[in-house]
Amino acid sequence: MDGFIESWPHLVGGFVATGLVTAATLPALVRASPARVAMVTSAFFVASLLSFPVGGTRVHLLLLGLAGVVLGRAAFPSVLVGLGLQLLMFGHGGYTTLGINALNMGLGALCAGLAFHLLPRSLRAWIRGGVAGFLGTLVGLLCYGATLLAAGEALRATAWAVIALHLPVLAIETVITAQAAAFLERVRPDLLGDSGGTPPAALSGAVAGPSGEAAP
Amino acid sequence: MIGRALAALLLLAAPALAHRLNADARLVEGEVLLEVYFSDGAAPADATVEVLRGLEPIASGVADDQGRFRWRPPGPGRYLFVVTEPGLHKAQVEIDVPSAAPVAVPDSASISVPASASEERAHARAPAGEADPPHRGGTPWGGVAAGLGVIAALTLILALAQRRRGAG
Numbered sequence: 001m002d003g004f005i006e007s008w009p010h011l012v013g014g015f016v017a018t019g020l021v022t023a024a025t026l027p028a029l030v031r032a033s034p035a036r037v038a039m040v041t042s043a044f045f046v047a048s049l050l051s052f053p054v055g056g057t058r059v060h061l062l063l064l065g066l067a068g069v070v071l072g073r074a075a076f077p078s079v080l081v082g083l084g085l086q087l088l089m090f091g092h093g094g095y096t097t098l099g100i101n102a103l104n105m106g107l108g109a110l111c112a113g114l115a116f117h118l119l120p121r122s123l124r125a126w127i128r129g130g131v132a133g134f135l136g137t138l139v140g141l142l143c144y145g146a147t148l149l150a151a152g153e154a155l156r157a158t159a160w161a162v163i164a165l166h167l168p169v170l171a172i173e174t175v176i177t178a179q180a181a182a183f184l185e186r187v188r189p190d191l192l193g194d195s196g197g198t199p200p201a202a203l204s205g206a207v208a209g210p211s212g213e214a215a216p
Numbered sequence: 217m218i219g220r221a222l223a224a225l226l227l228l229a230a231p232a233l234a235h236r237l238n239a240d241a242r243l244v245e246g247e248v249l250l251e252v253y254f255s256d257g258a259a260p261a262d263a264t265v266e267v268l269r270g271l272e273p274i275a276s277g278v279a280d281d282q283g284r285f286r287w288r289p290p291g292p293g294r295y296l297f298v299v300t301e302p303g304l305h306k307a308q309v310e311i312d313v314p315s316a317a318p319v320a321v322p323d324s325a326s327i328s329v330p331a332s333a334s335e336e337r338a339h340a341r342a343p344a345g346e347a348d349p350p351h352r353g354g355t356p357w358g359g360v361a362a363g364l365g366v367i368a369a370l371t372l373i374l375a376l377a378q379r380r381r382g383a384g
Contacts, residue, residue, distance in 0.1 A: 030377065038371040045363050049355065051254075056261025057302050058254055085366060089359030090255075091236045161302060 007151060014147075015099030021076055021106060028073035036191060037078055040067050044082035048092050054165050062169065064105060064140050065133025065177030068112025070184070070191055075109035104143035112136025112177070116192075125192060129181025130174050137173040141166050237263075237305035241297055248311060250285040252299050255356070259283030260301040268296040289313045 029037060044063050051060040067075040080102040086092040093101050116132035141163050148159035184191045236255045241248055252263050265285045267275040279285040279299070289295060292315040298308045 030374065034371045034375040034378065037374065038367055041367050041370075042364055045367065046360065049360070051256070053258070055302070057305065058256075058258065058260075081367070081370065085363040089363045090356055158302075165302070 010100065010147070010151060011096050012099075014097070014101075014103050018080065018099045018102045018106070021103065022080060025073045025076040025110075029071075029077045032071060032074040036070060037074060040070050040075070041078045041082050043067075044079060045085050048086045048090065052168075054168055057165060059166055059169050061176070062105065062108070062137055062140060062173060063176070064108040064136040065112040065129070065173050066180050068109040068114070068136050069116045069129055069132050069177060069181055071109075072113040072117065073110065075113055076106040079106045079109050100147055104147060105140050107143055108136045108138075108140025111139040116181070124182070125185035126178040126182035130178030132181070133177025134170065134174040136177070137166075137170045141170065237299065237301055237307040239297060239299050239307040239309040241309045241311040243311070243313065247286050247288045248295065248297075248313070250279070250287070250297050250299075250309070252279050252283040252285070252301075252307065254305075260305070263299050263301045266298045266300070268298065269293060 040063075044067055047061040047063045049060070051058040064075075064079070067078055071078055083093060083098060083102050083105065087095065087098060112132040112135060115135045116128050119128045119131060145159040145163045148155040148162065181192065237252065237260065238255065239250060239252050241250045243249075250265060252265075253259055259282050260279070261281065263279040263283065263285075265277050265279055265287075266273050267287060274290075275287060277285055277287070285297075292313050294310060294312050296308060296310050298306070300306050
């Protein structure tokens with residue numbers, strides 16, 4: 001988005017909003033399992049390398065659904081760190097639009113986490129994961145499109161084009177999140193916060209246990 | 217299990233590469249040759265090019281399917297090429313055109329008589345002065361390692377902070 005969004009109120013607003021949401025979700029990150037945070041942040045960071053051609057351009061995976069499902073509220077600062085590292089290490093995105101990008105993607109991850117944990121637990125994890133992956137990616141894309149639309153009439157066509165180009169990503173993310181949720185339910189259900197139906201501390205705001213690790 | 221999944225994800229990054237848009241410009245026989253490509257070397261489709269002198273747009277066009285755009289500058293000066301691609305990628309590059317832009321003159325020692333008709337056709341296809349594009353693309357392993365290192369360091373700080381809080 002760097003170079004397309006040049007209105008300073010938008011850019012500054014993006015950083016301010018990202019700062020506020022980060023402040024609100026940072027306690028969840030501090031309470032979350034470090035290994036879990038590292039795993040998700042690393043996957044999100046590397047995901048931008050997984051690009052494929054669509055309609056003459058290239059799009060890449062987002063893994064917002066996975067981030068939200070595993071980390072809950074802690075996904076927002078995790079996404080922010082991942083985006084910052086993508087910018088520093090790969091030159092993806094732009095410095096001026098980092099705030100807006102983090103807000104758009106972070107909100108998607110938060111919605112994914114919320115959807116996964118609010119859906120009835122009687123539903124299989126892969127269904128909840130698929131819905132979370134779909135919603136999280138969709139919200140991220142819609143926020144992205146809304147940002148472009150708010151930037152002016154000139155970017156209206158671009159906004160719709162970008163959303164359309166990412167529809168394959170939406171489908172892939174839905175499948176990936178569903179598969180990941182099903183896999184984790186089999187081998188590490190604690191990573192989904194499904195132990196005994198208790199939502200993760202990162203989402204419910206529960207106090208960390210004596211070990212320092214967030215209670216599942 | 218998680219480690220294996222993460223390793224698989226990292227290995228998947230090997231063939232599928234980053235997608236930053238890059239632009240290189242150089243003078244070839246008095247023309248500016250602009251080359252646009254993604255980080256993995258792929259050329260974008262329908263990349264529009266705008267040429268600016270200062271803040272004033274003076275020319276525009278579309279790169280070909282190989283990501284190349286040729287333009288003859290009207291005179292010496294500094295020109296900015298802004299490339300926009302439909303997937304919301306943008307790149308720009310500046311080039312200084314000197315007052316006496318060099319024209320490539322073939323070195324007599326390098327002229328060779330083609331030994332066969334196919335070699336003659338190959339010589340005809342390659343314009344004089346236009347070198348093969350530099351190698352581009354490849355997974356930025358250095359960036360991946362550095363990024364993962366930063367994540368590991370931040371994770372360590374988080375773990376130490378949690379342990380300290382738990383002990384306190």
